[in-house]
Amino acid sequence: MDKYGLYPYDAKGKEAEPMTNEEKAAFEALQATVAQQAAWIKRQESLLSMPCPVWAQEAYDFYKPYISDEKGSYDFWRQLVIQYRHEKGILVNGPKDSGSTK
Numbered sequence: 001m002d003k004y005g006l007y008p009y010d011a012k013g014k015e016a017e018p019m020t021n022e023e024k025a026a027f028e029a030l031q032a033t034v035a036q037q038a039a040w041i042k043r044q045e046s047l048l049s050m051p052c053p054v055w056a057q058e059a060y061d062f063y064k065p066y067i068s069d070e071k072g073s074y075d076f077w078r079q080l081v082i083q084y085r086h087e088k089g090i091l092v093n094g095p096k097d098s099g100s101t102k
Helices: 021-046 054-066 074-088
Strands: none
Touching: 021 054
């Protein structure tokens, strides 16, 4: 601190000024936002390693000999179902009309 003359920037010994009402409201809003984000992150993390959902069970049973883990991400289960439908020739939306103009 001596070498660089940092003593004027040291907050030790100084009392912080109390927050204004506006600062308190902003701080409480920030705390609420952080709490919401923490809950969202927890929900997202639960989707990273989940057991097979009911809607993917048929595909899981088909590919079970090739899968080493009973858990996967939501995207993993979704891709497994898409691959299963492709392999079995299952069309979800039906054949496309070649004359449609979308």
